Amino acid sequence: MLTFRGGVHPPEYKQATEHKPVETLPLPTRVSIPMSQHIGTPSKPVVAKGDVVRTGTLVGEPTGRVSVPTHASVSGTVADVVEQPHPLTAQKTVFVVIDSDGQDTPDEAIGEQDPAALSPEQLVAAIRDAGVVGMGGAAFPTFFKLSPPREKPINTLLINGCECEPFLTADHRVMLEQPAELVEGTGLLARALGVDDVIIGIENNKPDAIEALARAVAGTGIRVQGLKTKYPQGAEKQLIKACLFREVPSGGLPMDVGCVVQNVGTAVAVRDAVRFRRPLYERVTTVTGPGVCDPKNLRVRVGTPVSELIAACGGYNGEPAKLIMGGPMMGIAVPDDTVPVLKGTSGVLVLDPASAAELEDCDCIRCGRCIKVCPMGLAPQRLYYHIRSRRLDDAEREHVMGCIECGCCAFGCPAQIRLVHHFKYAKSEVFARRKKK
Numbered sequence: 001m002l003t004f005r006g007g008v009h010p011p012e013y014k015q016a017t018e019h020k021p022v023e024t025l026p027l028p029t030r031v032s033i034p035m036s037q038h039i040g041t042p043s044k045p046v047v048a049k050g051d052v053v054r055t056g057t058l059v060g061e062p063t064g065r066v067s068v069p070t071h072a073s074v075s076g077t078v079a080d081v082v083e084q085p086h087p088l089t090a091q092k093t094v095f096v097v098i099d100s101d102g103q104d105t106p107d108e109a110i111g112e113q114d115p116a117a118l119s120p121e122q123l124v125a126a127i128r129d130a131g132v133v134g135m136g137g138a139a140f141p142t143f144f145k146l147s148p149p150r151e152k153p154i155n156t157l158l159i160n161g162c163e164c165e166p167f168l169t170a171d172h173r174v175m176l177e178q179p180a181e182l183v184e185g186t187g188l189l190a191r192a193l194g195v196d197d198v199i200i201g202i203e204n205n206k207p208d209a210i211e212a213l214a215r216a217v218a219g220t221g222i223r224v225q226g227l228k229t230k231y232p233q234g235a236e237k238q239l240i241k242a243c244l245f246r247e248v249p250s251g252g253l254p255m256d257v258g259c260v261v262q263n264v265g266t267a268v269a270v271r272d273a274v275r276f277r278r279p280l281y282e283r284v285t286t287v288t289g290p291g292v293c294d295p296k297n298l299r300v301r302v303g304t305p306v307s308e309l310i311a312a313c314g315g316y317n318g319e320p321a322k323l324i325m326g327g328p329m330m331g332i333a334v335p336d337d338t339v340p341v342l343k344g345t346s347g348v349l350v351l352d353p354a355s356a357a358e359l360e361d362c363d364c365i366r367c368g369r370c371i372k373v374c375p376m377g378l379a380p381q382r383l384y385y386h387i388r389s390r391r392l393d394d395a396e397r398e399h400v401m402g403c404i405e406c407g408c409c410a411f412g413c414p415a416q417i418r419l420v421h422h423f424k425y426a427k428s429e430v431f432a433r434r435k436k437k
């Protein structure tokens with residue numbers, strides 16, 4: 001079974017939602033849409049308080065080379081354009097707040113077109129104009145990955161259907177419920193890139209999704225590849241290694257080895273953007289964890305407060321102890337449930353006091369377990385010592401910047417050391433230093 005070196009196999013905890021079809025959340029009465037939902041420079045608001053917008057109307061225009069537009073996710077009236085802390089970074093970000101009129105009137109620009117009539121350049125432009133970003137969590141602008149420099153030709157498109165994070169099942173349901181849309185979007189991505197070699201990689205704990213997609217790709221030339229169930233199989237570099245035996249160089253990108261990787265949800269969003277000129281303003285997300293009564297997969301509008309998702313799942317199961325956007329391995333804790341769903345919100349995980357309890361860390365016992373599981377071939381224990389001793393130059397020399405923050409090292413550490421916190425800190429320091437130079 002194809003896989004990569006290292007990694008761990010945490011308990012999957014997917015049974016609460018993996019067999020539950022996606023439900024559509026009723027329209028929210030108010031949405032708060034941050035202008036920064038993607039890697040790169042934020043969008044700039046182009047609406048003001050009192051403006052009337054429709055679902056899909058442009059509310060933020062891109063501001064740099066790596067930036068995408070932002071759109072209204074409901075029709076109604078702009079209630080405010082306000083600066084607030086970003087739910088994931090806590091940095092001040094501009095939000096466009098819209099009061100829904102309950103009509104969900106689509107913007108005039110939305111409408112069907114024939115994708116076959118579009119050139120590769122027009123496909124990329126349609127994907128950019130729809131604000132499509134990576135929906136697996138990283139939120140990298142999709143059009144940018146489709147525009148590689150001339151000296152880095154792409155020969156393979158990998159579609160990521162691994163969903164290796166415990167608890168999350170949104171991608172699994174998309175593969176089961178929208179296989180035709182997913183295959184159409186994949187074909188459009190391949191045409192935009194000009195590649196024939198296309199693989200959809202799926203962990204073998206989702207045999208129904210492998211089967212559904214194997215049927216859907218019949219006659220298209222797209223291959224479906226089952227992969228060993230192991231975390232982080234869905235990380236770009238590990239997926240490339242498993243499917244193609246290619247190694248992305250340290251500090252490099254998939255395009256350095258002729259690859260582009262896109263998530264399954266992104267492929268469906270690409271299909272909607274190209275065929276219907278429909279901007280990315282809603283997504284499927286999993287609401288789950290021991291702290292919520294009735295875990296579900298929900299289709300939700302971007303900007304919907306998390307509290308409305310929790311209410312749709314029967315509310316909290318007792319007193320919630322921690323809310324995480326994403327999965328337990330790489331997700332980010334958010335301050336409360338007033339934060340909005342973003343384009344990259346693959347899940348909302350609610351922990352109860354028992355599951356959120358943090359164990360006391362102790363001294364490293366030099367067991368070497370972290371080295372054995374690091375999928376990037378790093379020595380986390382050595383990096384940790386360098387960082388604790390404020391030897392950031394040594395940590396940089398030993399490739400701390402190559403850490404993908406997957407958490408495998410911390411997951412297996414018998415001393416309960418919060419290794420990833422140290423690596424995140426070191427990376428931000430090294431990054432800031434490099435910027436100053």
Ligand code: SF4
Binds near residue numbers: 363368371412413414
């Ligand atoms: S796993 Fe933890 S205790 Fe073992 S060597 Fe790594 S840091 Fe030390």
Ligand code: SF4
Binds near residue numbers: 374
């Ligand atoms: S968090 Fe970083 S150091 Fe730890 S296992 Fe993952 S890549 Fe390796």
